[in-house]
Amino acid sequence: MGSKPKKSKTYRFNEEWEIDYFFTMVNDKCCCLICLSSIAIAKKGNLERHFLALHNKYQTDYPPNSELRKRKIRDLKTQLTNQQNIFTKPILKSQAVTTASFKVSYLLDKECKPFSDGEFVKEFFLEMDSLFNDFKNKSEITAVIQDLQLSRNSVMRRIEKMSGKLKEHLHNDINRCSCFCVQCDESTDISDTAQLLVFIRMVFGDFISNEELLGMISLKERTRGVDTV
Structure with a gap:
C-alpha cells in the first residue's frame, strides 16, 4: 500500500508574540512592527530568530512585560495603520468620486x-461651499x-456603461426565465413619428414575474391597419 500524503501543518499567530517579538498580523501575513518585514510561516521559532538577530536592542531598551514595551508596541501599530491609510485613502476617494x-x-x-x-x-456644488464653512475638512x-468627472463625454460614457449593464441583466433574465410573453404598443413622439414599444413579461421558476421594456422601433412609414395587410 502506498504511503498517505502528509497533511500540511497550519500555524496560527499567538497574540503573546506581539509583546514578546514585536509582531502582528497584517492581511493574513505575520509582520514585524519594527522593520515591517513579513514572515512566511507564523512559527514562534521564526519570529524569535528574526527578533533576536535584527532587533535585540529592543529587548534591553524595552524590558519584557513592562509598560514601556507595551506603549512602544501601541506606537508602532499606530504608525503602521497610518502608513496603510496613506495608500487606502486615495483609493477610497477615487471610488467615491466615480x-x-x-x-x-x-x-x-x-x-x-x-x-x-x-x-x-x-x-453648482462648488458655489455652495459656504455650507461647509463649519466643517474642519472643508478643503x-x-x-x-x-x-x-462630469464633462459631456464622461457623462456619455457613464450612461453607455449603465445601459450595457441593463442589457446584460435583461439578457440574463430572459435566459433563466421559465416562460415569457411579448406585448406591443404604439405611441407618437413630439416629431409626429410613430414609435413601436415592445414589452416583455417574464415568469421565473419561483413564480416571480418581471416586466421590462425590450425595445423601441421607429415606424417612419405609414402605420395604418390597412398598410400592414
Whole structure:
C-alpha cells in the first residue's frame, strides 16, 4: 500500500508574540512592527530568530512585560495603520468620486437633461461651499467635488456603461426565465413619428414575474391597419 500524503501543518499567530517579538498580523501575513518585514510561516521559532538577530536592542531598551514595551508596541501599530491609510485613502476617494459621477449621470439621463449639464451640476456644488464653512475638512470636500468627472463625454460614457449593464441583466433574465410573453404598443413622439414599444413579461421558476421594456422601433412609414395587410 502506498504511503498517505502528509497533511500540511497550519500555524496560527499567538497574540503573546506581539509583546514578546514585536509582531502582528497584517492581511493574513505575520509582520514585524519594527522593520515591517513579513514572515512566511507564523512559527514562534521564526519570529524569535528574526527578533533576536535584527532587533535585540529592543529587548534591553524595552524590558519584557513592562509598560514601556507595551506603549512602544501601541506606537508602532499606530504608525503602521497610518502608513496603510496613506495608500487606502486615495483609493477610497477615487471610488467615491466615480460612484457620485455615475449617480449624477443617471439623474441627467432620467430627467432627459443634456449631457453638458454635468459641468453645471459640478459648478453648482462648488458655489455652495459656504455650507461647509463649519466643517474642519472643508478643503477636502471641495477637492473631492473638483475631482468629479462630469464633462459631456464622461457623462456619455457613464450612461453607455449603465445601459450595457441593463442589457446584460435583461439578457440574463430572459435566459433563466421559465416562460415569457411579448406585448406591443404604439405611441407618437413630439416629431409626429410613430414609435413601436415592445414589452416583455417574464415568469421565473419561483413564480416571480418581471416586466421590462425590450425595445423601441421607429415606424417612419405609414402605420395604418390597412398598410400592414
